[in-house]
Amino acid sequence: MTDFTRTRAAFHLPEGVTYLDGNSLGPMPVAATARVADMMRDEWAEQLIRGWNSAGWYAQPRRVGDRIARLIGAGEGQVVMGDTLSIKVFQAVSAARALRPDRRVILSDSGNFPSDLYVAEGLAGAVDAELRVVRPEEVADAITDDLAVLMLTEVDYRTGRRHDMAALTARAHQAGALAVWDLAHSAGAVDVDLLGVDADFAVGCTYKYINGGPGAPAFIWTHPRHSDAAAPILQGWMGHAAPFAFDLDYRPAAGIERMRVGTPPVIAMTALDAALDVWDGVELADLRARSIELSEAFITGVQENCPDLVLNSPRHPAQRGSQVSFLHPQGYAVMQALIAEGVIGDFRAPDVLRFGFAPLYNDVSDIERAVDTLARILRDGSWDDPRFHQRAKVT
């Protein structure tokens, strides 16, 4: 059994705050500051350039990738860290498309995170492909024989709706296409099983449920059947078979290493590495069970106590990730009022109140406080105050 009392204690949670926005940015692991300071003092300052070998910086993206692998049902040596999620989406989709050179359609849905769509749009314009976007519920039927790549985010960033990765991947394969999955709202939140569902490529970020810090490095996974054939457009020296031979021509490294691009962000990756320590001993089945428990308690509580809110997530837990959203026409002001009371959720335009449940540090006391505060604010109308209508938020 996973000890969630231990994991909760591993985070710094500010006094008086109930944090239900770990799906935007996870809180800081208590150990992270010392770990980063030690790395800076003992490695950067003392070892200088030698740190690439002596402190293991060069191997870090792969070593940390192995720690992520366990959380997404991937094998050792199959995941590598670096860049941002948008860059990794570009790599995965461009590599997948190149494996289906006679096809030009990239299919996605309108529930995908917009940056994924922007990246695919930019790629499609450059390589004469076509980005086709349908509604999430139309995806299965839109998988046709002209498809090169199916590019989806498993869990919808607004509704929390969870795609059926196994079924959609199988359908894509039947149509001769490859499946690229974005795990931004899945990794560290639900029981992802990449090898089990037989996906082709996957990418994700680590600053949400994995708690790596603002702008923490992204990850990319390639199924072993593709990893020596994948040819992403972005060819950087760290993905070269012999980066320090300084050949003039590019020769991709074997396996997932070719998905590296430039010099890896060592300081940021060290904070992430500290965050991954908290995951030691956490079982994905326990994580999922606790996520469902918290989400269900929240939905039930809100539906019983907040008649003005409309559920914007699937009601059945099997169809959800680890977040829930509700609609309110004045959602922005309601969320600002809630935050002013110490309960931090998120707002997504135009009317979405979004709440993430991170099993590692959220517990039932958070759910109770959130429901009680939300109910009170809506009941007494205190959200309808000029200061809560002022828009300054950028995230």
Next chain:
Amino acid sequence: MTDFTRTRAAFHLPEGVTYLDGNSLGPMPVAATARVADMMRDEWAEQLIRGWNSAGWYAQPRRVGDRIARLIGAGEGQVVMGDTLSIKVFQAVSAARALRPDRRVILSDSGNFPSDLYVAEGLAGAVDAELRVVRPEEVADAITDDLAVLMLTEVDYRTGRRHDMAALTARAHQAGALAVWDLAHSAGAVDVDLLGVDADFAVGCTYKYINGGPGAPAFIWTHPRHSDAAAPILQGWMGHAAPFAFDLDYRPAAGIERMRVGTPPVIAMTALDAALDVWDGVELADLRARSIELSEAFITGVQENCPDLVLNSPRHPAQRGSQVSFLHPQGYAVMQALIAEGVIGDFRAPDVLRFGFAPLYNDVSDIERAVDTLARILRDGSWDDPRFHQRAKVT
């Protein structure tokens, strides 16, 4: 006058080490650990997701970019930070090429850093362009009327040879092409003047002479005449005109902001910001004068005392950046022996001993010690020891 005693004191230089490899990785500014720890504790841990506004994280890539701008002769609001140099090369070259859609040739030289060539090769293969690579001394004559983009690194990573940015940019413009400059070995090392030479795009890293830490974020600059027209292939949400409107279609932000891609690396950028404090009050003319003084002293000293070494850099300082290299058939072992004596330079295959001079913290005592140690090792043959021939170095 720049106070180089102050700047030298601002760095942690390990006891007993003379560091002449700041052109690979700059040393740690003393203030950086506390700055990063404060950011983690006061911003990430306490402000959580609100930090994007309240701690200024969202604006950080542009604010830090403005600090870089002064070091490269760019104007305010023209530089933005993020990603790695390889990614920024891809953005700049793809955007430059798109501004010359009727031409397909990207010209570079064999003195360019290999990753730039790999990136251009990957781009060229994807967008039906052609990468043409000539020797550095052939570049001027190879600028022909079929050129879309001239892509060069100003200072050669092995020889220190400095291209004439003004002349080559002018020649590219005469031929109807655009000039993309990589400032990896220039920014913080020489007196770059992007607006003065009328360049089109420039990119660079910040972990060398700018001392931002291992894998610190890269920068990109676009000349204002292009910044609202540039359309890089990599389109991420942070480069969108309204990232938080979550539109399904990409609409580029005005100006340099469109060169942002994904979520910026806040922890890493905070270390860089601390490193930039050291640059306050440093005049580029003083920097260049001191760089030449140190380089000249080193060349003179080595030529007088190390007859086995052959100069591999231009002899005239106007044709060099802030580094010097010498050749020795057993360069690897010689460099390992030198490092074992506490003088850290760098080795580049097959036979290059490379020494960087960072005016911010190197002084004549470093030069004297390096020359003396090198001369002694070569004279007494102590470099020819089995332990110095073992290759483990990856950087």
